[in-house]
Amino acid sequence: MKHCLSTHIYFILLFPLLLGMLSCRTDGASGEGRPSIVLVIIDTLRADHLSCYGYRRITSPSLDSLAGAGTRWSMGCGQSSWTLPACSSIMTGLSPRVHGAGMDVPTGRVFGLNHAMPLLSTHMKGAGYRTGAFFNVFWLGADFGFHRGFDTYECVDNGDGLAGETIDSAINWLSSLGRDEDFFLAIHLFDPHDPYDPPAPYDTLFTPHGEGAMGDSCWEVTPEGAIARPSQLAHLQGLYDGEIAWTDEQLGRLFAELRRLGLDQRTVVMVTADHGEEFLEHGYFGHGRTLFQETTHIPLIMSGPGVTAGAVEDAPVGQVDILPTILDLCDIAVPENIEGVDLLADPDTARFLPASGINTGDAFDLASITARRMKLIWNAGTDHSSTYDLVHDPGEMDPLPADSVLLGYVLFYWASPCRLEPILLEDWKVVPVLRDLGYIR
Ligand SMILES: [Zn+2]
Numbered sequence: 460m461k462h463c464l465s466t467h468i469y470f471i472l473l474f475p476l477l478l479g480m481l482s483c484r485t486d487g488a489s490g491e492g493r494p495s496i497v498l499v500i501i502d503t504l505r506a507d508h509l510s511c512y513g514y515r516r517i518t519s520p521s522l523d524s525l526a527g528a529g530t531r532w533s534m535g536c537g538q539s540s541w542t543l544p545a546c547s548s549i550m551t552g553l554s555p556r557v558h559g560a561g562m563d564v565p566t567g568r569v570f571g572l573n574h575a576m577p578l579l580s581t582h583m584k585g586a587g588y589r590t591g592a593f594f595n596v597f598w599l600g601a602d603f604g605f606h607r608g609f610d611t612y613e614c615v616d617n618g619d620g621l622a623g624e625t626i627d628s629a630i631n632w633l634s635s636l637g638r639d640e641d642f643f644l645a646i647h648l649f650d651p652h653d654p655y656d657p658p659a660p661y662d663t664l665f666t667p668h669g670e671g672a673m674g675d676s677c678w679e680v681t682p683e684g685a686i687a688r689p690s691q692l693a694h695l696q697g698l699y700d701g702e703i704a705w706t707d708e709q710l711g712r713l714f715a716e717l718r719r720l721g722l723d724q725r726t727v728v729m730v731t732a733d734h735g736e737e738f739l740e741h742g743y744f745g746h747g748r749t750l751f752q753e754t755t756h757i758p759l760i761m762s763g764p765g766v767t768a769g770a771v772e773d774a775p776v777g778q779v780d781i782l783p784t785i786l787d788l789c790d791i792a793v794p795e796n797i798e799g800v801d802l803l804a805d806p807d808t809a810r811f812l813p814a815s816g817i818n819t820g821d822a823f824d825l826a827s828i829t830a831r832r833m834k835l836i837w838n839a840g841t842d843h844s845s846t847y848d849l850v851h852d853p854g855e856m857d858p859l860p861a862d863s864v865l866l867g868y869v870l871f872y873w874a875s876p877c878r879l880e881p882i883l884l885e886d887w888k889v890v891p892v893l894r895d896l897g898y899i900r
Contacts, residue, residue, distance in 0.1 A: 493789045494764050495642045495726045496583070497717070498781070500549060501706060502542065502596060503652040503746060505735030506535060506758040508703055516665055518703045521711035522730060522760060529728075529762025530770040532802065536777045536829050537734050539816035540754040541747035543571070543598040545733035545778060546647070550578045550605065552782030552797040554813045556826075556872060559881030560603075561816040564824040565840070571603040573879035577794060579782045580608030583643040586791045591632045591642065593625045594618075595649035609645075618649040620656065622709040630716045643785075646713075650706045651736070653677075653745065655698035661705040666697035673698065684743035684820050696738055727763030727788055729781065740854060748820035750827040750836050751855050755814050759802075766803065774806030775829055796878070811865075813872040828869045835865035839873060 506512045511523040511531060538548035544561035551558045551572065560572045572578075584590045591611040592599075595618020599605040606612040611632055615621060629646055636642055656662065656672040663669040677695060678687035687695065710730070717723045734746050735754045746754045759776060762768075765788055779799035786793045787801045800807060808831065815826035823840025834855070837844040844866055845858035 492725075493641060495588075495644075495722065496785055496789065497644045497713075497726060497728045498549075498579075498646070498785070499710065499713075499728070499730040500546065500645075500647045501651060501730065501732045501758075502647065502649045503734065503736050504703065504706075504732035504758060505753055506732070506756045508700060509758055511760070512758060516700055518665075518700050519707045521707045521714060522758070525710075525714065525728060525730065525762045526760045528768055529760060529766045530768075530772060530802075532759040532772045532774075532776045534773055534775045535731065535757040535759035536775055536812040536814060537732070537755040537757040538778045538812075538814050540734050540750055540814070541816060541818050542596055542733050543569070543603070544816040546599055546605075547572050548778045549731070549733070549781050550580065551576055552579075552779050552794075552799045553878060554779060554798055554872065554875070555816045556813070556875040557798065557878050559877040559879070562818045562824075564817060565822060569884040570881035571884060573881055574604040574607070576604070576879050578605070578608055579785060580605075580643065580645065582608070582782075582786055582791055582794075583789070584608040584610070586789060588641050588643045588789070589636060590645075591629070592645045593628050593632070594645075594647040595621055595625060596647060596652075599647055618647075619652065619654065620650060620658070622648045622650045622706045626709045626713050629713060633716065633720060633722065641789075648706050648709070651699060651702040655695060655702055657698065657701035657705040661701035662698065663701075664697075664704060665700040667693045670694055670697075678744050680745075680819075682819070684737075684748040685745040687744055689739060692739055695744065699736065699738075723763070725764060727761065727766060727785075729759075729761045729785070731759050731778065731781065732757040733778075743820075745819075747818040749817065750814050750825050752834075752849070752853065755827070755829075761802065772802075772806055774808045775810050775812050775831065776802055776806075777812045811868045813869070815872070826869050826873050828865045828872065830865060830868070833862060833865060835862055835869055837866065837869045837873075844869070 508514050509519040510517050511526040537545050539545040539555050544555040547558045547560035555561050559570055562569050580590055590609045592609040594614040597616040600614050662671045678685045717726055736746050737743055737753050740753045741749055741751055780802050783793045783797050783799045784802040811828050811830045813828055817825055823838050827836045832850045834849055835844055835846045844861040846862040847855040
């Protein structure tokens, strides 16, 4: 209880401080050249567990401040339910069917991006930016080609608990840059991913009776998904929320350092997630099993020169939009045939946003199309589809008959040709690691 009280007080004190730190950002372009960019991908972060997305707990004072000083997109649509295809969409501006990275579900084979596929990092490097990456998951490893385009590249295979060290590394890297050097800093933080074991005081901050971490036995992974006793739900969610709050605190340190170094006035910060997390909404825990909102509704927050302050955009947007938005901001030509759009241009409220890719559960892959308030989820093996009204049925509990327009779009999406032949994982040294972890068969 002592920890709870002291941390609540800490939040109360920190919140206005962070607001003050970040609110001085302008709502117009600085007019002094191109901005530098910080892109943060938080693993397994569902949007609706952030305070600024309406969550009942104060889990994210730093991100709330960032959103208040910038623009928050309320309808962020992740392009997949697990890391590899989703992060590939962020880095390429292409949907999973088009970039090709992910699992061929019927066979269990995993494919990575073709190493000739242009990435956000290669574009930034090509435009003369100093580029640095600090990643925490093997899916973003050099074996998968995600080192390409980075002058400095550090990636840990399993960076659970390393948000603090990762932010330290990023801060050291920022401090090493020349004063007027344009930079692109990409950070991936793994901590909200299971196991849920945040450091004190976050291990007890949100759990019902101040319980700590549950260890490795909090659930059992079956071929259908991860199962745990429903009685553990509140405890698991409390620990998950603690991981988010711990990660948010580390991001607060990064934002403070940008200001201390005088970089905040010429740096655009963008924060997003690769996918969310299930908590029994549809029977299981974890992610990678479905395309329901708990796994595909991702946060998207942006702040800095050229970004409107205090805005909330309700138009549907996706991870594919991140690459063209950053390139446009930096006055770098956006490649043709990119599927995303510039988030800072007039919003297109009539978009059809695709998602696909699971790695457990069903024997066949799933694909979905989200358009305005409606969403259709389609099974590639059975051809079964369900439509949901996300306004009247945000929990996706009452499937409607297939919507013929959405069905047409999802079939069109599924038939999209892959831009460059993806690489079969069998040839890579990470295969034994992935097999041990149960990712591949
Ligand atoms: Zn992930």
